Amino acid sequence: MFRFLAGLGFGGIPPTAIALVVEVAPAGRKLFYNSVMLSGFPVGGVVAALASLTLLDTVGFRGLFALGAVPLVTLVPLAWWVLPESARFASAERPAGGAKIRALLRDRSAVATALFSVANFCGFLLVFGLNTWLPQLMRGAGYDLGSALTFLLVLNIGSVVGGLVGAAVSDRFGGRVVATVLFVLAAAVMLLLTAPRSATLTSVLVFVAGAMVVGSQSVLWGYVATHYETEARATALGVTSGIGRLGAAAGPAIGGLLVSSGVGLAGNVAVFAAAALIGAVSSGLVPRRRAVATVALRPESDPVS
Template identity: 25%
Template sequence: MVQNPREEMNNKTMNGFQWFVIGICILLNVIDGFDVLVMAFTAASVSAEWGLTGAELGALLSAGLFGMGAGSLFLAPWADKIGRRPLILLCLLISGVSMVAASFAQTAMQLGMMRFVTGLGIGGILASSNVIASEYASLRWRSLAVSLQCTGYAIGATVGGIIAIALISNFGWRAVFLTGGLATLFMLVVSYFTLPESLDYLLVKQPKNALERINVLAKKINITPLQQLPTVTMTSEQAKSGLARLFSPKLALQTICIWFSFFFVMFGFYFVMSWTPKILSANGMTTEQSVTAGVLISAGGMFGAALLGLISSRIRIYYVQAAFLALTAILIWLFVNSTGSLMIAFILALFLGMMSNGCVAGLYAMSPAIYDADVRATGVGYAIGFGRVGGILSPLVAGAFLDSGISSLVLYGYYALAFVAAIIMVLSISKLKNKETAQLHFQQPTSA
């Protein structure tokens, strides 16, 4: 029998090295969370300094998301070609340098350009680190591992909000961008010395010295070393280019559903994360109170992503994800009606953060399981990239509605519907996976 390291890794108990790799991925997401939402926390200060309209501020908020979409679409697929590790290192350099440059911006146009470049790097990091976390986890704990990786985003956003409050008060908004850039460059150094390449990538792509590198990892993971590299056979379907492969007969419907799942969730999520402090401030809260509410939403995300992962180790993730989506829609409606009571608003902000961040974590946990290793980063990258289209449109649509005089109650109601639409997509993926599993079980006896 040909040895299968991936199968052995799937069924073994996870050891300290595997959790260490997932820990590095969490730290990468901490940096990303800080870098992404720094614009939301500095929005009021930037807007006041340059006298921006709602539409102009919305464009600034969307610039980073636009870059993230481009990074997910055009940079992340290279992780399937050159490796997960090299791409992450390159993207950390891009993000760190552009964040530092953003702190010296003198116009909204300059800041927007730097936000786009930062987004490019973050888009590549998010997809690749998500895939590494999935590939280093055993089958039982995969959803938890990816969900924990997603908590890093909420941790970064929470720490970013706390740091932003202190830095803006003492040094101005530029100091927040400078701090984020230096932290990103520091993480580049940490990753260079500690982040390993994906075992799945080495097995499938077999780059130079692949056998030696695999066996070094095998010793650390505590699985059986290989005597020789496995033979890689390529079917006609696998010979297709990355994007064409995603729309092969086997994957097309699942690809469409996961894309639109990301789109709807990102459309609602980035409205909640990007516009909540600004809207609360416009509805009577002080700048500090509104930013605090935003921080609480991010803080709730730290628990929500982990909670989803824990539940998913016992209940099928598609059903857990659907429940989180439904609760998020309900909490959005409750939150916007609670602004008259500061304490209730803060409590609901915490729970809204738990559920909405849990929804994002669920998508990151679901998406790698759809694709094989040779196209996994491409599949996840394109799904995230399509989701970024929703994230890009979200602040722009919100800014236009607010400028037209629409009430925040009605606006939040519209955005709650996005999470309801995502439920349909997630349950459709579940149905397709059930059908795929049934076909495999049917075919196995005939091939014996």
């Protein structure tokens, strides 16, 4: 029950946070600022990996969960006090929630929403699948537990770098191109992991895999945010990432089934690589947005995906 309640919060934070950051960020830097914010996810992953390596034997998993509760008494009060409300949201005429969802399911918007949902599903599957099973997979490939957890740390460090660099490039070339390329590169790097290599070279590949996988998800969120109008942005993010969260459940489940069936690192990585290619196709096929009557609500220098 408590995991379910925590999931409600975890699922609701990204869409609202992304919508607000994209709203207040300066034109031409929206995707970069958004990625700086989203880098908190892999930074948290780095902290979790370090905490697991150093504290797990001492405090146990309950102690690590308690560490995760620290933001409840620190960041939440600070955010309530400091964060601004969206000026354009406050001044815009806001349709009812049902009307906003129906608008996402009409014509070209329906196609975009469906493709974004598939891409999000693939992105979440990769992020959660790799973060859940990478240590176990690397142990199965012959590494000890300490080395396997170190690979998880390297994966998340790469995630931070990939998200920031990918978003900076996206502000120049657009979310469609960058998200698609990152998905393709993620598939290629994961396939390279299947060949036996030295621990150092494997660490480099894991770093690049983290950069590509989480980088693609970070860029994809920004791509969704800049594709929709202000009044529908948070709803679109909620719908597409909500469906995508099914991938967060599927990734660990698929990895578990493959591990229990005796499929090793190569089989798991091949499945994850296939998911990355599906994500690439989905993000690349999203139809371009047409200009709409509400364009006056948006500065002219805002990017239109």
